[in-house]
Amino acid sequence: MTQVEIVLNAVSLLLGGVGLLLPTLDYTILKQKNKNVSPYATIATLVISLMLIGYLSNITMSGSRHIIYGGSFQVDFYGCFFAFIATSGAILISIASLGEASSWTTAPSYYSLILLAVLGVYYLVFVNDLVLLLTAWTLLAVVSYVFAGVKKDENSIEGAAKYALMGIAASALMIYAIAVVYGLAGITEISQPASYIPLAREYTPMLLAGVMLFTAAFGFKIGVVPFHGWLPDVYGGIHPNLVAFLAGVVKVAGIAILIRIIYPLAPLLGDRWLMLFALLAIATMTFGNIVALIQRNIQRMMAYSSIAHVGYILVALSAANSAAGGLFGLEGIALHVASYMLAKVGMFTLLAYMMRKGVSPYLDDMRGMGRFMPLNTAAMTILLLNLMGVPPLIGFWSKLYIFISVVDIAPWLTLIAILNSGVSIGYYAQIIRYAYFGDSRKDVKEDIHDVESFVVLVTAVLTVIVGLGPAILVAPILHP
Known part of the structure; x- marks a missing residue:
């Protein structure tokens, strides 16, 4: 196991383990008597994760790209940069949430969702396989929908419903996009855009369709017109702490993976x-x-x-x-x-x-x-x-x-x-x-x-x- 794999395993186990453990600990053993455990455990976990991502950034700063787990993930400075930005945003939001969000009855779930969402961001920015892309996308999407409604007031529930409905449409478009691109190249590895070159002249319309479908799918997530319909109602209606996370962390992942997938295809179009x-x-x-x-x-x-x-x-x-x-x-x-x-x-x-x-x-x-x-x-x-x-x-x-x-x-x-x-x-x-x-x-x-x-x-x-x-x-x- 390489050094990069060890670090990525450690950060995944840390975020996933603490994220799943917090609600169980709070709702059973502590019974929400000590409201400081979840927020401070979340902040500590995110700080450690930021340090590990910083370490990976140092390894990849020279421009090296590490293909790991049989081609399933690629760790490079590009992915580390976006992961670092997203984690920094999550830390700031977790600290800000000590003011009001920590007093919500759903606070343990709130902090748990932050950690699981950051884990989803990591998978999304480092993914190197179209099938795993769908898995990482689903993890981040589902967590985001629940997060939007975690306050359980009328605005949050309405916003979460709109977000989820648009997200389902985006997921359908992504599946179609993956089918088109896989049908053209016969591979699922994202880091091999050269596989599309022999097909580019003969199947340019299909390649363009694949790019457009991916753009539409991620366009829903990041708010590209005309796929923005949900965004004003969600960002403009739910609690600002929730919006800060969706805008400052989740959207970062959407931008990163959009560029990761379609940018290498530009010369072909x-x-x-x-x-x-x-x-x-x-x-x-x-x-x-x-x-x-x-x-x-x-x-x-x-x-x-x-x-x-x-x-x-x-x-x-x-x-x-x-x-x-x-x-x-x-x-x-x-x-x-x-x-x-x-x-x-x-x-x-x-x-x-x-x-x-x-x-x-x-x-x-x-x-x-x-x-x-x-x-x-x-x-x-x-x-x-x-x-x-x-x-x-x-x-x-x-x-x-x-x-x-x-x-x-x-x-x-x-x-x-x-x-x-x-x-x-x-x-x-x-x-x-x-x-x-x-x-x-x-x-x-x-x-x-x-x-x-x-x-x-x-x-x-x-x-x-x-x-x-x-x-x-x-x-x-x-x-x-």
Whole structure:
């Protein structure tokens, strides 16, 4: 057994074992008398997992790729990067959940689902077999559906139902996509795209159909237009702590596996690739930004903003057939995923904190927030500036790399992306304006010792730090 296999086995047993043990321990032996066991055990487990993923990242940083378990999994820096981002997000959310979520009657299940979902993320980003892809997808999908409804209030149950129904459709599309691709190549190993080359000329329409089916399946998961229908209602309706996890962790896995599977097929589709993903990017960016612009509920605004940011990632993905542009695109995606995770975890955690303090997520209720929550408002401003793409924050570098990636092959797409980024300033700036101007309608005091406040401040600080040294994050070649 290789070193990589030992580490991957250890992290799998750790996450799976603790994740399955926590509810049993809490509901039987402890009988929920000690509410600190599940949250702190979860945080400790995730920190250890992060260290193990960091160790794997160090092994693979030179560009090495380890095919393990007879070709079932591939461990490379690309997968380690996304696993590291997802685990970091899960740690921040678990800490933020010490404030309110730990008091829910379903808290043991909540923390158990976080661990099992992270395990599903690992399997998804490292998978190298189409059949195992379906297994990993099912694990993460089912856990996500249950997680969306774990609070057991009306909004959570409704959101979980919508999420599950859309997820079933996505799973059906994925099965069809796997059937098409396997039928073409006769293999299930993801890391051998060369197997498709002899078939590319004769079966290009079928290959294009397979790419489109995979894109549609993962498009449901990450919110690509027109497969986004569930996202505004789920992200805009359930508790912000739950949304932070779905947006900051689960979506990371969806983006990672989408690129892992279809990116190597880009040369086989030629110009069709550019047009397919350019059209999806334009539709996703434009729809998300325009609808967000008219929202008064900040949580729904952030939901539509999440759709728009997927559009920017599709812009970078459309540059896959350009040698220089493809590299810039991958680096832009890597930075954008990190930027997105920090901003969304921070913003949704802030909304959860505001709601716990009696402040609704509507713009009118935020008037004068800078007076009664100055530190959190300052952190929120940094996060929103990051989403706008203001230098020197990480969001600026991610958008810069993304825009550069297509400037040679599709300057019109670069222009549309820049215009969309300009539109987004309108609604992000509106939140800042309401927070700093106008008379406060609430008599609320922030407490920097509150865990939600701590997490919001940490995400803002990390956004600045990573923005000052983005090359550290993407120095290795992030080729899927």
